[in-house]
Amino acid sequence: xxxxxxxxxxxxxxxxxxxxxxxxxxxxxxxxxxxxxxxxxxxxxxxxxxxxxxxxxxxxxxxxxxxxxxxxxxxxxxxxxxxxxxxxxxxxxxxxxxxxxxxxxxxxxxxxxxxxxxxxxxxxxxxxxxxxxxxxxxxxxxxxxxxxxxxxxxxxxxxxxxxxxxxxxxxxxxxxxxxxxxxxxxxxxxxxxxxxxxxxxxxxxxxxxxxxxxxxxxxxxxxxxxxxxxxxxxxxxxxxxxxxxxxxxxxxxxxxxxxxxxxxxxxxxxxxxxxxxxxxxxxxxxxxxxxxxxxxxxxxxxxxxx
Amino acid sequence: xxxxxxxxxxxxxxxxxxxxxxxxxxxxxxxxxxxxxxxxxxxxxxxxxxxxxxxxxxxxxxxxxxxxxxxxxxxxxxxxxxxxxxxxxxxxxxxxxxxxxxxxxxxxxxxxxxxxxxxxxxxxxxxxxxxxxxxxx
Amino acid sequence: xxxxxxxxxxxxxxxxxxxxxxxxxxxxxxxxxxxxxxxxxxxxxxxxxxxxxxxxxxxxxxxxxxxxxxxxxxxxxxxxxxxxxxxxxxxxxxxxxxxxxxxxxxxxxxxxxxxxxxxxxxxxxxxxxxxxxxxxxxxxxxxxxxxxxxxxxxxxxxxxxxxxxxxxxxxxxxxxxxxxxxxxxxxxxxxxxxxxxxxxxxxxxxxxxxxxxxxxxxxxxxxxxxxxxxxxxxxxxxxxxxxxxxxxxxxxxxxxxxxxxxxxxxxxxxxxxxxxxxxxxxxxxxxxxxxxxxxxxxxxxxxxxxxx
Numbered sequence: 001x002x003x004x005x006x007x008x009x010x011x012x013x014x015x016x017x018x019x020x021x022x023x024x025x026x027x028x029x030x031x032x033x034x035x036x037x038x039x040x041x042x043x044x045x046x047x048x049x050x051x052x053x054x055x056x057x058x059x060x061x062x063x064x065x066x067x068x069x070x071x072x073x074x075x076x077x078x079x080x081x082x083x084x085x086x087x088x089x090x091x092x093x094x095x096x097x098x099x100x101x102x103x104x105x106x107x108x109x110x111x112x113x114x115x116x117x118x119x120x121x122x123x124x125x126x127x128x129x130x131x132x133x134x135x136x137x138x139x140x141x142x143x144x145x146x147x148x149x150x151x152x153x154x155x156x157x158x159x160x161x162x163x164x165x166x167x168x169x170x171x172x173x174x175x176x177x178x179x180x181x182x183x184x185x186x187x188x189x190x191x192x193x194x195x196x197x198x199x200x201x202x203x204x205x206x207x208x209x210x211x212x213x214x215x216x217x218x219x220x221x222x223x224x225x226x227x228x229x230x231x232x233x234x235x236x237x238x239x240x241x242x243x244x245x246x247x248x249x250x251x252x253x254x255x256x257x258x259x260x261x262x263x264x265x266x267x268x269x270x271x272x273x274x275x276x277x278x279x280x281x282x283x284x285x286x287x288x289x290x291x292x293x294x295x296x297x298x299x300x301x302x303x304x305x306x
Numbered sequence: 307x308x309x310x311x312x313x314x315x316x317x318x319x320x321x322x323x324x325x326x327x328x329x330x331x332x333x334x335x336x337x338x339x340x341x342x343x344x345x346x347x348x349x350x351x352x353x354x355x356x357x358x359x360x361x362x363x364x365x366x367x368x369x370x371x372x373x374x375x376x377x378x379x380x381x382x383x384x385x386x387x388x389x390x391x392x393x394x395x396x397x398x399x400x401x402x403x404x405x406x407x408x409x410x411x412x413x414x415x416x417x418x419x420x421x422x423x424x425x426x427x428x429x430x431x432x433x434x435x436x437x438x439x440x441x442x443x
Numbered sequence: 444x445x446x447x448x449x450x451x452x453x454x455x456x457x458x459x460x461x462x463x464x465x466x467x468x469x470x471x472x473x474x475x476x477x478x479x480x481x482x483x484x485x486x487x488x489x490x491x492x493x494x495x496x497x498x499x500x501x502x503x504x505x506x507x508x509x510x511x512x513x514x515x516x517x518x519x520x521x522x523x524x525x526x527x528x529x530x531x532x533x534x535x536x537x538x539x540x541x542x543x544x545x546x547x548x549x550x551x552x553x554x555x556x557x558x559x560x561x562x563x564x565x566x567x568x569x570x571x572x573x574x575x576x577x578x579x580x581x582x583x584x585x586x587x588x589x590x591x592x593x594x595x596x597x598x599x600x601x602x603x604x605x606x607x608x609x610x611x612x613x614x615x616x617x618x619x620x621x622x623x624x625x626x627x628x629x630x631x632x633x634x635x636x637x638x639x640x641x642x643x644x645x646x647x648x649x650x651x652x653x654x655x656x657x658x659x660x661x662x663x664x665x666x667x668x669x670x671x672x673x674x675x676x677x678x679x680x681x682x683x684x685x686x687x688x689x690x691x692x693x694x695x696x697x698x699x700x701x702x703x704x705x706x707x708x709x710x711x712x713x714x715x716x717x718x719x720x721x722x723x724x725x726x727x728x729x730x731x732x733x734x735x736x737x738x739x740x741x742x743x744x745x746x747x748x749x750x751x
Contacts, residue, residue, distance in 0.1 A: 005695045008338060014387040015340065016400070016751065017330060019380050019431070025322045025402065036314035036400075036751050043734060047310050049748040061434065063745045065427040069699040071337040074384050075328035075404060078343040078671055078694075082332065084409075084424070086745065088434035121310050132440055139441065165441040173436030177429055179739070210737045211437055218734070314751050339671060339694040347642040348672040352454065363454070365673050365689070365696055366546035366680020400751070414698060415552055427743040 013081040017072050020087035024053060024060065031055055036062065037123040042098045042215055047121070050095075051087055056129035061090040092130045093140060094215040097159070099124070100141055101220075104154025109144045112137060112152050159220070160227040163212060167228060170208035171201075181207035205230060314398040316385065328404040330382065332411040332424060334369065359418065360410065372418035375408045377431040382406035444523070444625075446632055453487075454543040454640060454676050458568075459629070460536035461527075463575045467534055470496040473581040474572055475618030476565050479626035481557070483653030484682040485660065486634040488545060490538040490561070491626030492568045493618055494577055499532045500617065508620045516631055523628045526621055535625045536571055538564045539633065542679045549681035552700050558588050566600060573601075581605045583619045585612040641675040643667075655684040670694050 024034055034053045041048035051060040063086045070082025096116055103115040112134070118124045127133060134150075137143065139162035141152040174181055181203045205228055213221035225232060319325055331349065353362040353371070360371035376382050385400040411424045419425075449457040474494040481488055495503055506525050514522070526533050540560065548555040565584065573579060582601065586593065586608050594608035609615055613623040634653065639646050647666065651659025664684065667674060673689045674680065680689075740746065 005690060007336070007697050008695075012390075013340070014390060016385045018383040018385055019376055020383055021431075022379055022381050024316075025318060025381060025383065025405075033318055034316045036316070038310040038312075038749065041747065044747075047749045049750060051316075061438070062748050062751075063430065063740070064748050065424060065744050066746060067423060067744050069334065069336045069697055071333050071335065073329075073331040073333060073343060073345045073349065075326070075330075076342060076345050078337050078339050078341060078345075080337055080340050082336065084332070084427070085748075086427070086430050086434075088431050089438050090434075091438040091440070094438075123311075123313065136440060162441060166437060169436045169439065169441065170433070173433055177432055179429060179433075207739070211433070211739055214737055214740070215437070334699070336697040337671065337694055338696070343671040344669060348669065348675075351642040352640045352676060354452070354454065363543055363547055363676065366543075366550045366685075367698065368547035368551070398751070414700070423742070423744050427745055429739075430743065430745060433739070 013079070015074070015079050015081070016085055017074065017079065017083070018085040018087060021060070021089060023058065024051070024087060034060075037126070038121060039095055039124055039127070040098070040118060040121050042094050042217060043213070045098075050090060052123070052126055052130075056126045057131045059090045059092045059095070059127065059130050060087045062087055091215075092127045092133045093136055093162075095124065095127055096133065096137070097140055097220075098217065100137075100152065100154040101217075104141075107153070109142070109151035109153045111149065112141075115152070156223070160224060163216070163220075163224050164227060166212050167205065167208045167224070170211055171204045174204055174208060179207075202230065206233075309395045312395060312397050314400055317399055317401045319402060322381075322402070322405065325402055326404050328384070328406055330384075330406045330409045331371075332409060333364065334412050334414040335364070335367075360412075362412070364412075368415050369412040370415065370417050371410050371412040372422075372425075373408050373410050374425060374428065376406070377428055380431055382409060444629060444632070446629070446636070449539050449541075449633065450636065450638060453541055453633070453638065455541055456544045457539045457541070458536065458571070459539065460571070460575075461530060461534050463577060464495075464530060464532050464534050466496055466532050467494060468576040468578065470498060470578060471580040472578050473497050473500065473583065473618050474569065474577070474579055475583045475612070475616055475620070475622040476568065477585045477613050477619050477623035477626055478561060478565075479623065479630040480634075480653070481561075482655075483660075484655045484664070484679050484684045485542065485650055485653035485677055486637065487542055487630060488540045488561075489626040489630040489633070490540070490564045490568060491535060491622040491624075491629070492537075492565075492572060493526070493533065493535045493622035493625055494572055494579070495529075495533045495618065495621075497580065502529075503533065503617045503621060506617075508617050508624055513614075514624075519624050519628050519631070522624050526624065533621065534572075534577070535622065536568055537625060537629050538568055539629060540564060541676070543676040546676075546678075546680040549679075562593070562596070566597070569597075569601060579604050582607070583612050583616040584608045585619055585623070586610045637677055639675050639677060643675065646675075655682065664688055665692075668692050 032054050034051055036049055036051050038047040039050050040046070049062045051062055052058070053060065065084040065086065067082070072079040072082055096112075099116045099118070100112075103110055113125065113128055116124055116128055137152055138158070140155065140159045142155050142158070144151045144153075209221070209225060209228060209230065212224065216224070222232070329345070329350070331345070349362060349364065353360050358372075360373070362369050362371065382405055383402055384404040384406070386403045387398060387400045389399070391398055411418070411422070413422065444459065446459065448459065472494050473496075474492055476490070476492050479489045479491070480486055506522075506529065508522055508526070526535065545557070545560070548560050549557060569579070569582060579601070580603075582597065582604055584593070584597065584607065590608045590610060594606055597606040597608065598604075607616075612619040614620065634650075635648075637648075647663065649659060650663045651657035653660055655661070661684075664674070664678070665688065667678075668688055670693045673693055674685060678685050680686070736746070
């Protein structure tokens with residue numbers, strides 16, 4: 001038999017197969033087209049792809065189903081890229097939350113449109129246009145209204161209650177869909193046993209907690225675990241050297257500035273993660289064994305200790 | 307890394323039903339090509355449908371297939387980038403070129419079942435609704 | 444010979460058989476096995492058995508069934524008619540292995556080579572005769588691979604039957620020659636009347652002998668090469684002739700069980716995990732060094748994107 005040809009690298013694709021909610025393409029209520037934007041991922045603190053629906057009323061998350069060695073036939077064409085993109089509704093609060101937490105460090109009530117700003121991700125201010133965004137801020141923040149202007153301050157307590165409700169909703173969906181949540185070691189063949197009756201509530205809670213933790217910082221995830229009264233499990237990754245851990249600094253960002261101006265209307269927040277060229281260079285080098293640079297300029301501040 | 311400020315606009319037609327509905331097949335191999343293919347003449351014409359299972363062969367290899375519907379409330383979209391900008395700073399535009407409401411996925415030789423990863427991936431939209439839907443007070 | 448059951452679905456393997464002569468159920472019988480169309484890159488391979496009472500061997504010899512390869516197509520058709528006329532004491536059965544069966548077997552994940560396929564088919568036909576009540580005492584087989592080993596294998600499988608495996612058995616034993624004629628006639632008819640399941644319009648049927656070295660066959664293979672799909676199911680994809688043409692003129696296709704590809708994939712994965720270990724951004728994917736994506740997503744092969 002002829003020898004197999006080597007796999008070549010794929011050139012950038014120009015075609016995508018996507019599954020999206022009907023509302024994304026519902027042209028009836030479109031005054032503008034939906035668009036893919038890059039926003040700060042609340043877990044990784046790095047860019048992730050999202051979609052803002054027409055008129056920014058709805059936020060969507062974008063995930064790719066991707067297995068090696070797959071391609072599509074689409075109509076009478078072949079598409080080498082075998083990924084299937086899933087566009088699913090996303091709660092904008094998850095993305096707003098890190099900005100509120102950060103400003104909450106200052107302990108002041110602030111207008112939310114001055115908090116949700118990010119020079120690196122300018123599209124983030126569009127999150128506030130999403131339906132329910134402003135109304136649902138009360139789930140994560142205390143609200144004050146002065147002269148028809150609303151001010152907000154992050155509330156850990158409210159956030160925990162909100163996240164707990166999220167976990168409960170997720171548990172219900174897991175049960176409804178009969179998703180196997182047992183902690184047992186998965187076989188490499190990914191056999192899913194449909195009728196495992198012995199899943200207990202804790203398995204469901206942990207599983208749901210894990211899912212919600214994809215949308216919040218690691219610190220918040222740990223706080224939520226405590227709030228759910230679930231003991232922390234010791235896993236091998238917990239024993240990894242601290243240099244590899246995402247360490248969030250307690251030091252307020254840009255300390256040394258005059259904090260009084262944070263409440264002034266014309267305050268424009270400095271971008272939380274603007275790197276100097278030296279920092280950029282440093283970020284590229286092997287950082288094993290070093291204290292991560294992120295601990296100095298991460299926009300994410302550690303959640304308040306209770 | 308490409309620029310975080312650029313956006314990719316999805317250009318929609320005035321009405322979605324103006325866009326053709328097409329059959330889509332997820333193949334268990336990487337085909338190093340983007341472009342036209344005689345799918346209906348070869349693949350569709352030789353597909354055998356019996357007892358809930360489809361069989362066909364591609365390049366002499368036996369495949370087993372299954373039709374999967376898009377989750378409730380979801381539509382399949384095919385997006386195509388028409389003019390790729392020269393730099394990653396520029397905004398991009400993708401166009402909705404066709405839609406689908408079901409797809410056929412194919413396994414290499416293995417009979418299809420509900421544990422196939424693409425079937426399991428279809429769990430995601432419903433879970434996403436739970437994780438992201440608004441909570442009540 | 445009614446080929447309609449094969450022609451209704453020529454992508455799979457199919458068995459055709461004559462009536463079992465009553466005399467074969469009561470008298471000791473001999474059985475011959477031969478194949479047709481092993482070498483060609485086009486069309487099916489046909490396995491044939493023919494059987495008759497040992498007492499009728501001389502009669503069969505007198506009907507001048509010689510090795511089918513030395514006969515013309517018309518002569519073979521005539522001899523098949525003669526066999527059909529002798530149906531009171533001669534029976535036959537055929538297994539048509541479609542080219543698609545051959546391709547998919549030989550290219551299977553766990554490779555199923557042509558010799559194994561041939562042996563299993565021959566064994567299946569002998570078993571069919573036994574199951575139909577034919578009183579077999581002697582079996583004559585044209586060789587596939589080393590004769591002794593095959594003879595030993597068949598003797599073990601069918602104890603009490605005298606098995607003779609010989610090269611060129613079709614010219615030595617009239618019953619093998621008769622089996623050869625049945626197989627060859629079936630293959631000729633199937634190739635001649637091949638109906639393409641593919642929607643190719645009018646197909647040029649000037650394929651020549653079907654052997655890879657026949658210029659007509661080569662020209663046909665060039666003409667009907669599709670860059671994406673390769674060939675219609677009429678072609679044996681497992682033949683190097685077809686593979687070479689697809690490699691040079693077609694689009695490259697990779698499967699997860701291509702050995703070289705698997706190594707490459709492993710290498711890529713290694714590289715990726717090394718990068719994430721050091722916390723560097725691995726190209727397009729944002730990596731968080733300590734965060735392990737929830738298994739709901741990893742089990743479903745779902746990942747975040749940071750660019751379209």
